[in-house]
Amino acid sequence: MNHTSLSADDHDAITDAAAQWCLRLQAGDCTAAEHQAFGQWLAANPLHAQEYQAMLEIWHTADHLSRPAVASNVITHSERRRSTWRHYALATAIALAALPAGAWIGWEQGWLPNSYQHLESTNTITHAVLEDGSEVELNLASELRYSNYKGERRVTLIKGEAFFKVRHDSQHPFIVHAANGQTRVTGTQFNVWKYEDRVKVTLVEGSVLVDSNSQDTEGGYRLVPGMQASYQAGDYEPHLSQTYAQDTSLSWRNGKLILDNLSLEQALPQINRYLEKPLLLADESIGNIRISGVYDTAQINRLVGNLPKVLPVYLTRNKQGNMVLNRISPPPSRG
Incomplete structure (x- = not known):
């Protein structure tokens, strides 16, 4: 036709x-x-x-x-x-x-936006300019939606990680929703990482208000440069912390995942966001094993395959197709 x-x-x-x-x-x-x-x-x-x-x-x-x-x-x-x-x-x-x-x-x-953008990255870091002139850099396997309303600019980070350089507009706040919380700014540079229902906000420049409850449209905890806020869905308030000189939160922008003496329990969310199926721990004790190293974010599957070479673990696969880390038991002590 x-x-x-x-x-x-x-x-x-x-x-x-x-x-x-x-x-x-x-x-x-x-x-x-x-x-x-x-x-x-x-x-x-x-x-x-x-x-x-x-x-x-x-x-x-x-x-x-x-x-x-x-x-x-x-x-x-x-x-x-x-x-x-x-x-x-x-x-x-x-x-x-x-x-x-x-x-x-x-x-x-204020019911409908006058512009809408859907951005998604797969196996490359993606840079885009939003309709308001703000810039966003998407990590691998990341996705967000942007809508421009009369009273505010709204972003929903569906999955992954994004670094924002927000065009300043004090009358038109820029709000990023992730899990059940939100980050509210008028013009600044910051990073938002999301894995499942966990979120971490890292402030580079300016200031932001972070709230673990997105229904609270006016409140939040203020961050200044050098601070981070972490929360997960259901938290009453975010956990605030100070970053340090060797902080690696933004290393992904150079295509690197840096694990600096982290426990596997801490490292797995950072590793798993790059995997099609999450890597699992066979039991809680394995989560205490520590790992360090600099890895290519495009080659995280290779990292998983190499873990038995550097840690006292071996890999199995469960019925759902997930790789599972198992602890190698130490030999019995001789009396």
């Missing part, structure tokens, strides 16, 4: 269908028959895939919509039908986008 021959009504119908498919496929009770029907709809016209991808972007952006905005009376019928706020957010976003003045209204009210 020639896309240029489609009428405005045809385009609107495809957009509406893409929105409905997006909502349905995210539901927990979506059936196999519906998945098959979606595949047939997707294959019927290349424009279907394009519109569906656009709806997925709106779906991800809906994560950033504030609950008060969603709880307004913009779409009362959808609110009655949907059981979760995320469905309300997507429905609101789709409805506003469909209105001629919807984008402007959404921007003015």
Whole structure:
């Protein structure tokens, strides 16, 4: 089908269908028959895939919509039908986008962003400039989303690690969400590392407010250069610490993972973020074994294979395909 021959009504119908498919496929009770029907709809016209991808972007952006905005009376019928706020957010976003003045209204009210970026790195360090002029450097296997709202700039670090050089704007704060917490700045340079539900923020320049609870929009613990904040999901408050001259938190920007006399328990989260399947410990005692060295972040699999050469351990593989570190028992002492 020639896309240029489609009428405005045809385009609107495809957009509406893409929105409905997006909502349905995210539901927990979506059936196999519906998945098959979606595949047939997707294959019927290349424009279907394009519109569906656009709806997925709106779906991800809906994560950033504030609950008060969603709880307004913009779409009362959808609110009655949907059981979760995320469905309300997507429905609101789709409805506003469909209105001629919807984008402007959404921007003015602070409900919708006027720009959105999805950044992802695989096996190389990636540098990008965000729409506001801020710069971000992504470590290997990292992913984030950026949305520019009227009142603030929002980033969600989905996985991995990112170094930010934020363009100063005191009226337009820059907020990075990671796990259940957030880091709030107006202009500075800092690093955010995330593995599973653990987060570490390292400040290089300026100041930031770090909070382990992202629902606290005004509070937080202030860092000055040379400080770090660590937390994991569920923590009441972040743990603050002072960095030291030999701190290696930013060595990844040079493609290096530096382990400076760390226990395996401490080192594994840093190692595992570069692995497709995490390396596991057979028991807690192995976590006390210490490791040092400088490693290429693109060759972490080689590091895992070499561990039995430098530590009293051997490798096995479990049923899930994870490599497991086992302690080599010392020989019995002679009486």
